[in-house]
Amino acid sequence: MSLVGKVALVTGAGQGIGRAIALRLAKDGADIALGDINSQKIEEVAAEIVALGRRATTYVVDVSKLDQVVAAVDHTYAQLGGFDIMVNNAGIAQISPLLEVTPEQVERVLSINIQGVIWGIQAAGKKLKSLNQRGKIINACSIAGHEGFALLGVYSATKFAVRALTQAAAKELASSGITVNSYCPGVVGTDMWVEIDKRMAEITGAEVGATYKKYVEGIALGRAETPEDVAGFVSYLAGPDADYMTGQSPMIDGGMVYR
Template sequence: MPKTTSRSILVTGAARGIGRAIALRLAEDGHDVVINDIPANMAAAEAVAAEIRSLGRRSGTAIADVSDPEEVRAMVAETVAALGRLDGLVANAGIAHIQGLLDLDIADWDKVMNVNLRGVFLCYQAAARQMVAQGGGGKIIGAASIVAYRPFALLGPYSASKWGVRGLTQAAAMEWAKYGITVNAYCPGIVGTNMWDLIDEKLGAEEGLAKGEALRKYAGSIMLGRVSEPEDVAKYVSYLASDDSDYMTGQSVMIDGGIQFS
């Protein structure tokens, strides 16, 4: 376990998948964690918060659409009310849309960008403002992706949004270093989550492949020989939230098992 000071941390999109794994790992590390998600996922979010409390840490939930600035501000305020302060943010919430660019509707482009890039910006900004008001210091961590380095076909908006998160993370790190705030991102590869199940289904339909075959096609070049689990990503986020990463900022690191691209 990384050396760490106990922190009060907000994790967005944490009702399931990678966000859930991150929230539970942070609680195991000794942090108090507020779970954010949208209303449709709040029963699952409450279950994650209850699991965290069973580990002896403080937890609660905050409903918010991360693309709405007022809801994001309220979410941060709710976190501070529940935990006393905000020492860390994991801007994990994200969505994907699988479609060729020639047929892409602007509404679908906007939906992905609003959650994946605008949402990360709003969460970064609101968290940083709170941290500065507290006297500075803090850990801001964002969800990028392997596609921030190498886009996938049929994932144009998702790829563009994650490239944006990578650039935003570097810019925020440069601006907020003077406040003692570090800003880094994690870039998962192919992960065993509902989102990748959907990607497999849609890519398979486009390429005439049976269910599971598209995922196996892309996973075949993973050096470690397996698709990652959400816990693999959570281990790296655990490091970013710990004292051991205090001298690291502006980085977007891939956790992809060593995917080799042709």
């Protein structure tokens, strides 16, 4: 229970990895603010957190909008009486050959995966500095932030950008006692990978499920990753054992990409 007394805001918390992170941080003692564009889903997760004996609040937020992210951080502090941890988890996939990707597709994925992280870092950093307290900012990266994948070129570029933002923010905020790190999952059995597999099938002509199966077969530990696998690592980054770690984007992928 290393997070007792801490307050965390998790974006993209309505499902998948974000939901698992919110629940794990709550199990480890934190009170949780849940941010997502889907109000129904975060209310359901909030009920799960309350059932664990922790406090929870929700806020509908589009992370591509700076004012909404700032408002989510302010809401967290106002409702839960503190602010210690920011998990910039919200993100989307984008599957398309680079020769066919459209300006609209590029704009959408960059606005969420890159701008969303920038606004999260900015809002959280300013709030923590105004409170004159230490804190943790944790960003969603990916193995695609260490290696570019075919048909995921734009998505990979956004995750490379997250690594750069994590390093730059870590250097800028270290003197204020704020650490900034990222987590880099591999093939996680979530709705995002269902969509990736479906689009890959449409583009390549492979059967639905074949792309997912191919990637899972390449995992050294022999199984797909679960959201809970990711959440356990994020809890470590959020806790005191990671106080001397900043600017890093480690992979937690079961053995797929090695650096």
